[in-house]
Amino acid sequence: MNKTLLYTLLASLLVMLSSCDDYLDIQPVGKVIPTTAEDFRALMTEAYSYVPSDRGLASFRSDEVLLEPSMSEYDLESYFDIWAWKDNGANENTSTFSWRSFYHVLFIANYVIESEASIIGGTGPEIRQMVGEAYMLRAYMHFILANLHAPAYTKCDPAVTKAVPLKLNSDVETLLSRSMLGDIYESVTSDLDTAESYLNVDSWETGYNYRFNKISVDALRSRVYLYMGKWEESLAASAKVLAVNDNLEDITVRLPNEYNSVENIVALEQVMVNNYKRTLKVNSDFLSLYDGQDLRLEAYYEPTESGTRIVKGGSNTYSCSLRVGEIYLNAAESAWNCKRYDDAADYLLKLQSARYTAEAYPDKEAYVKRLSPEALLVEIYDERARELAFEGHRWFDLRRTTQPRMERKFRDDVYVLEQGDSRYTIPIPTAAIQANPLLTQ
Numbered sequence: 001m002n003k004t005l006l007y008t009l010l011a012s013l014l015v016m017l018s019s020c021d022d023y024l025d026i027q028p029v030g031k032v033i034p035t036t037a038e039d040f041r042a043l044m045t046e047a048y049s050y051v052p053s054d055r056g057l058a059s060f061r062s063d064e065v066l067l068e069p070s071m072s073e074y075d076l077e078s079y080f081d082i083w084a085w086k087d088n089g090a091n092e093n094t095s096t097f098s099w100r101s102f103y104h105v106l107f108i109a110n111y112v113i114e115s116e117a118s119i120i121g122g123t124g125p126e127i128r129q130m131v132g133e134a135y136m137l138r139a140y141m142h143f144i145l146a147n148l149h150a151p152a153y154t155k156c157d158p159a160v161t162k163a164v165p166l167k168l169n170s171d172v173e174t175l176l177s178r179s180m181l182g183d184i185y186e187s188v189t190s191d192l193d194t195a196e197s198y199l200n201v202d203s204w205e206t207g208y209n210y211r212f213n214k215i216s217v218d219a220l221r222s223r224v225y226l227y228m229g230k231w232e233e234s235l236a237a238s239a240k241v242l243a244v245n246d247n248l249e250d251i252t253v254r255l256p257n258e259y260n261s262v263e264n265i266v267a268l269e270q271v272m273v274n275n276y277k278r279t280l281k282v283n284s285d286f287l288s289l290y291d292g293q294d295l296r297l298e299a300y301y302e303p304t305e306s307g308t309r310i311v312k313g314g315s316n317t318y319s320c321s322l323r324v325g326e327i328y329l330n331a332a333e334s335a336w337n338c339k340r341y342d343d344a345a346d347y348l349l350k351l352q353s354a355r356y357t358a359e360a361y362p363d364k365e366a367y368v369k370r371l372s373p374e375a376l377l378v379e380i381y382d383e384r385a386r387e388l389a390f391e392g393h394r395w396f397d398l399r400r401t402t403q404p405r406m407e408r409k410f411r412d413d414v415y416v417l418e419q420g421d422s423r424y425t426i427p428i429p430t431a432a433i434q435a436n437p438l439l440t441q
Helices: 003-013 037-049 054-061 073-083 099-114 124-149 181-198 214-228 231-244 274-279 295-300 324-337 341-352 361-370 373-387 394-400 430-435
Strands: 015-017 026-028 264-266 301-304 307-310 406-410 413-417
Touching (some): 054 073, 099 124, 099 430, 214 231, 214 324, 324 341, 341 373
Antiparallel strands (some): 406 413
C-alpha cells in the first residue's frame, strides 16, 4: 500500500498524537473505520513503523559507549545526561525515551486484535496472520517497556514490583496506573502463546521481513524466558529456533544484523539510528573484550583519528530485532544455568567458530573447553557483549545479570553508577507523568 493511502488511513481512521489529558496522550479522530484486510494490513505497517529505537538510546548508559568533550554542544545536550546517568534534573534538551510511540503501537495492536471478527476481504489465514502479528507486537512492546522503565525481573519480587501500565484494549479514555511486573510478563508470555496459534507464515520475503513469522514466537520466548531466569523454558525455545534456522552469517561478507542476513529472524528495529552512530565512540575498555583474531573487531568497528566508531548502524540496512546469533547465546547461558556445561560450551563454540579466523579457532575451542563452570559463564557473558554489541542488548544484559559498578570521566568530573544502583531502571518520562499523575503511584 502506498504511503499516501497509509497516512490517510492513519489520520482518518485511527488516532492522532496530540496533547490531551489521558496517560497515552492520544485521542481518536474521524468517523470512518477500517474494514478490509488491506486496510488492516496498512494499520499493521503503521504500527511497525512506530516501533521506537529506544534500545539504542539506552545503550548510551552501558559500558559500550564513549562520549568526548570535543563533540558538538547539540550532541552533548541530547545524550550526555543519559550517558552520565543524570536522571534527576536532566537538561531540558536531553533526548527522551519514546513512551508515546510504544503506546501508539499498542493502541493499533489492540485495535487489530479487537477487530478480528469484523475484517472482510481477506482469507482466513491472512486475517489470522495479521492478528497473530498484533499479539506479537503487543507482547514485544510491553516487554521492552518493562525492561526500560521497571526493575529487572530477576532483581526484585515481580509480584509486588510496579512496572508500566499494561494496555490490553484500545480504549483511550481510562487513566491507567502501573501494573505489577509479574503481570506484565504474564501478559507477554500469554500473548506469545496466543500468537503461536495464529501465525502461519514461515518466512517473509526480504523487504517484508520486518513482520513477525512463525519462528519469531520461539525466538522471542528464548529472550523473555532468559530475562525471567526460566532456564529450561528459554533453552527449549532456543532449541526449537535452531532446529529451523541455525545459520550464521559470514561477517566478512555481511554483518549479522543486516536486514537481509541469513541470521535475521525479524528485521524490525533500526536500533542504532544515524544520530546515535554519528555521536558516539566506542569505549576502549569495551573494545578490549575482543582479541586480535576476532573477525568482529574489523567487521563491527572503524578506527578513526578521533576514536573508534561503529559500523553496524546508521541506516535501515541494519534493521534487526531477533537473530540466530542471539539464540545461540541464549541457549548457552540457559544450558549453563541448567548445569549442562558441555552443552553450554557447544552452543558458545558454534557461534565462535563463525567469528574467529580459521587459524585461531582451534586455540579458542581448546581454551573454552578448559574453562571451569564459573569461568565459562564469564565467557558467555563476554561473548554476548562482543557478538551483540550496539544492537540494543548490552544495557539490558547488565541490568539482568551483575549490575556492575561503572565509572566514567568527562573533563574534570567523575560519574559513578554503583553496583545494583536504582538508576539501572530508567525513570518513566516526565511528560508521561504530567499527562497522567497515576504513573507516580
